[in-house]
Amino acid sequence: MTRPIEVVIHRSALHHNYQVIKQRAAGARALAVIKANAYGHGIEQVVAALPAADGFALLEMPAALRLRAMGVTQPILLLEGAFSPAELQLCAEHDLWLAIHEPQHLEWLTQTTLVRPVQVFVKLNTGMNRLGFAAEQASAVVAQLQQLPNVAGITLMTHFATADDPAVGVTAQWARFQQGTAGLGLPVSLANSAATFAYPQVHGDWVRPGIALYGSSPLADQSAKSLGLVAAMTLRAKIISTQQLQAGDSVGYGATFTADRPMRIGTVACGYADGYPRHAPTGTPVLVAGQRSRLLGRVSMDMLCVDLTAIDAAGIGSEVELWGQTLSIDEVAASAGTIGYELMCAVAPRVPMRVE
Numbered sequence: 001m002t003r004p005i006e007v008v009i010h011r012s013a014l015h016h017n018y019q020v021i022k023q024r025a026a027g028a029r030a031l032a033v034i035k036a037n038a039y040g041h042g043i044e045q046v047v048a049a050l051p052a053a054d055g056f057a058l059l060e061m062p063a064a065l066r067l068r069a070m071g072v073t074q075p076i077l078l079l080e081g082a083f084s085p086a087e088l089q090l091c092a093e094h095d096l097w098l099a100i101h102e103p104q105h106l107e108w109l110t111q112t113t114l115v116r117p118v119q120v121f122v123k124l125n126t127g128m129n130r131l132g133f134a135a136e137q138a139s140a141v142v143a144q145l146q147q148l149p150n151v152a153g154i155t156l157m158t159h160f161a162t163a164d165d166p167a168v169g170v171t172a173q174w175a176r177f178q179q180g181t182a183g184l185g186l187p188v189s190l191a192n193s194a195a196t197f198a199y200p201q202v203h204g205d206w207v208r209p210g211i212a213l214y215g216s217s218p219l220a221d222q223s224a225k226s227l228g229l230v231a232a233m234t235l236r237a238k239i240i241s242t243q244q245l246q247a248g249d250s251v252g253y254g255a256t257f258t259a260d261r262p263m264r265i266g267t268v269a270c271g272y273a274d275g276y277p278r279h280a281p282t283g284t285p286v287l288v289a290g291q292r293s294r295l296l297g298r299v300s301m302d303m304l305c306v307d308l309t310a311i312d313a314a315g316i317g318s319e320v321e322l323w324g325q326t327l328s329i330d331e332v333a334a335s336a337g338t339i340g341y342e343l344m345c346a347v348a349p350r351v352p353m354r355v356e
Contacts, residue, residue: 004238004317005269006352009041010325013215013232014049020228021209025196028203029054031077031189033210034063040275040344041214041233045355047072055097057208061087068094077121080131081105085112092116092150099123099157101131106141109150117152120145121189124180126173128161135180142184155187155206163194164220170199193218197227216340217330224328233344234324235275235351239266239288239316242308251305252297257282264308268320271302275347276322280336287321289314 021030035058038046043063047056047070055075058064061083064076077097082088085108091098092114100106101123109120122141125132133141138156145151158177162168177190188204193212195202198219211217215231217224224231243266245251245259266288272278276299284295286306291314296305308314323329329340336343 002352003269004240005274006236006354007040007347008234008236008324009045009353009355010230010232010234011045011049011355013230013325014041014046014213017213017215017229017232018050018053018209021193021196021207021212025191025200025203025207028191028205028207031055031057031075031206031208032213033057033079033208035059035079035210036345037063039210039214039341040347042353042355043067044070046213054206061090061096064096065090065094068096075119081123082108088112088118089114091118097121099131100145101125101133106144109145109148112150114150117150119153119155120151121155121157124156124158124177126158126176126180128159128173130159132158135176138180138184142186155189156181156184157189157206160190160192160195160202163192163198164218166198166219166221170195170202174199174202197222211341214344215329216344224330231323231325231329233329233347235270235322235347236324237268237270237274237320237322239306239308239314239318239320240269240303241267242315243267243305250297253300254298257297265296265305266308266314266316266318266320268304268306269302270304270320270322271300273301273348274351275343276304277333277336277338277343277346279338280332284335285327285331287327289318290326292327 032053034043034046057077057079059080081099088108097119099121123132124135126135160170163170189206190202190204191207193209196207215229245263247261249259251257270276278299286293288311291311293307321327323332333340
């Protein structure tokens with residue numbers, strides 16, 4: 001018998017969420033962002049769930065080539081572009097689209113002989129200050145690209161730093177993008193998940209949904225459920241032991257939780273080596289046999305403890321949902337002081353994956 005823990009990927013939820021995104025961004029095409037092995041869900045699972053997707057976006061060349069080997073014919077965008085002239089050649093050979101965001105990319109496009117021209121997304125820095133040409137350079141960069149036989153087409157893109165924060169929004173970055181690209185008349189790709197839901201004026205030609213595709217809310221003030229999204233991942237395990245505590249007994253490493261009354265607790269076959277956040281504090285919500293309960297004490301490498309005091313029917317073998325379609329990953333992440341993205345991406349390879 002295998003250790004009683006699994007991560008379940010819900011393909012129907014992936015399909016549902018993509019359709020919700022398409023409805024919210026009516027008139028725009030959607031590149032499903034599948035970087036970080038599809039946020040821990042598995043690239044293959046997303047591709048299987050979205051056979052009619054407008055396209056996909058990721059980072060690594062090996063993953064892009066994997067998609068082509070799987071028979072994916074839709075556009076595939078490399079969000080950080082090529083990392084060498086050799087990768088630029090692969091983009092041409094396999095019809096991969098690529099972001100360009102620094103002068104070196106222009107040099108490679110100028111100096112390299114490609115088997116065919118490539119589609120480029122010009123990354124403009126409008127305030128994120130990570131990657132990209134200054135928005136004010138857009139006209140000059142586009143003029144240079146339009147002279148190159150290696151360039152088949154140009155799309156302009158940027159990335160919003162605060163689309164998820166209603167107090168700040170996208171106004172400043174959107175204005176800088178508009179000013180820098182005025183008169184160019186090129187397709188644009190601006191909206192991440194948060195901007196897709198909150199700012200229809202920036203939908204443009206291509207939206208780039210990431211976290212929303214997987215059923216987590218991209219907005220600080222709205223739940224995934226309120227946006228019509230469904231969790232595409234469930235992490236669940238079972239209770240493998242129970243203990244009876246008396247007042248004054250402590251739980252786990254560091255004795256960070258001490259019972260103030262008689263209690264019954266359960267030990268669950270999940271720990272930080274499985275991807276559950278070690279820094280999750282006592283009180284982090286869990287579902288035990290379908291009932292809400294809480295984490296107790298410090299998370300161990302392979303185990304964590306939960307409160308069974310008010311759940312008489314729970315015992316060895318009872319199922320515990322750590323997050324999923326009933327218990328929101330966003331709620332768990334908030335309790336642990338992190339974000340749903342990190343929890344999804346952190347699920348360890350040792351956790352068996354089941355697809356439904």
